[in-house]
Amino acid sequence: MTIDGQPSAFPDHRQVVQRFGDLAPDGTTSTVALARLFEYPRVLLRFSRFEKLVADGGFGPFHILFVGQRVERRAAFGATGATVRIGTGIRTIGRTSYTYGQGMFADGQLVATADATIVLADRSGPLALPDVLLADLEELRLPESGAAAAAKPDPRRRERDHYPATSAVRARVGDVDLNRHVNYIAQLGFYDEAIASHAQGLLGDSAVKKLPRYLPWRYEANYLGEVLYPGNYDIGIAVGGHDEHTVHYELGLFDGGRCLGTADAAAPRGALSPAGRPPG
Structure with a gap:
C-alpha cells in the first residue's frame, strides 16, 4: 500500500484498545488478533446514501459476503490496555465488489495493514453495486485506489x-x-x-x-x-x-x-x- 507512514491519507480514524486476549504467547499482538481489531472500524464505517436506499426498500434483499482479506503485521507491538489508531478507507471499487484498505498505527508508527473485500449477493449470485453505494464508496476512496486487485488463487x-x-x-x-x-x-x-x-x-x-x-x-x-x-x-x-x-x-x-x-x-x-x- 502506498499509504505507509501517512495516517492522514485515511478518511476515517478510530481508536481501539488492545485486550489481553489479543496477545500471542510472546506478549505481542498476534496476526489473528489484528484481523479482529481491523474488523471493528470497518463495521462502524457508514454508507449513508446506501443505508437510506435499503431502509426505503429500494434495494434488496441481499447478503453481505466477506470474500477475502489480507492482514500483515509490519512490526512487533502490543500491550494490554494500549490504544492503537486505525485508519480505514476504500482501496478499490468494482462492478460487484469493493475493498477496504486499512492501516494500524501505534505511537505514530505504522505497525500493520489490512485489506478486506466485500460482495453484495442474492440467491442468484453477486449483485451490481447501486449508484448510491458507489457514491458513498467514492467519498472514502484512498489515494492508491487504482491499485490492481489481488490475483485469484490457482x-x-x-x-x-x-x-x-x-x-x-x-x-x-x-x-x-x-x-x-x-x-x-x-x-x-x-x-x-x-x-x-x-x-x-x-x-x-x-x-x-x-x-x-x-x-x-x-x-x-x-x-x-x-x-x-x-x-x-x-x-x-x-x-x-x-x-x-x-x-x-x-x-x-x-x-x-x-x-x-x-x-x-x-x-x-x-x-x-x-x-x-x-x-x-
Whole structure:
C-alpha cells in the first residue's frame, strides 16, 4: 500500500484498545488478533446514501459476503490496555465488489495493514453495486485506489492432492457469528493451528516451547464456502517457497473433498531445511 507512514491519507480514524486476549504467547499482538481489531472500524464505517436506499426498500434483499482479506503485521507491538489508531478507507471499487484498505498505527508508527473485500449477493449470485453505494464508496476512496486487485488463487489450490500435509481442526460453538457460520477470523485461527501442528511434526516438541516463532505474520485468505458448526475439517498444508528467514505456506480448508477456502501465509522459517523437513 502506498499509504505507509501517512495516517492522514485515511478518511476515517478510530481508536481501539488492545485486550489481553489479543496477545500471542510472546506478549505481542498476534496476526489473528489484528484481523479482529481491523474488523471493528470497518463495521462502524457508514454508507449513508446506501443505508437510506435499503431502509426505503429500494434495494434488496441481499447478503453481505466477506470474500477475502489480507492482514500483515509490519512490526512487533502490543500491550494490554494500549490504544492503537486505525485508519480505514476504500482501496478499490468494482462492478460487484469493493475493498477496504486499512492501516494500524501505534505511537505514530505504522505497525500493520489490512485489506478486506466485500460482495453484495442474492440467491442468484453477486449483485451490481447501486449508484448510491458507489457514491458513498467514492467519498472514502484512498489515494492508491487504482491499485490492481489481488490475483485469484490457482484453481489447483482447491484440490486436496495439491497439499502434501494435512491437519484436522474442529469448529467450536464460540466460532459461530451472527450469520450462523464460523466467522472468517476464526478460520484464520484454524490456519494458525494447522501451521503450529505442522511445525511440531517437523521439529518435534521443541516447536511447542518456541511456538510464537513459527506463527505467521501475514495472511491472505479467500473464502469460498460456508464453514459450519458442528463440523470437522481438514487444513491442507504445502510449503510454497522459502528464503533465509521466511517460509511461505499454501493452505486450503476442506470439508471432505470440497474446498471452502484458501490462504497464503508468511511465517518465520525457524530451522527447516530447504526441503521443508527438519535438518538431518
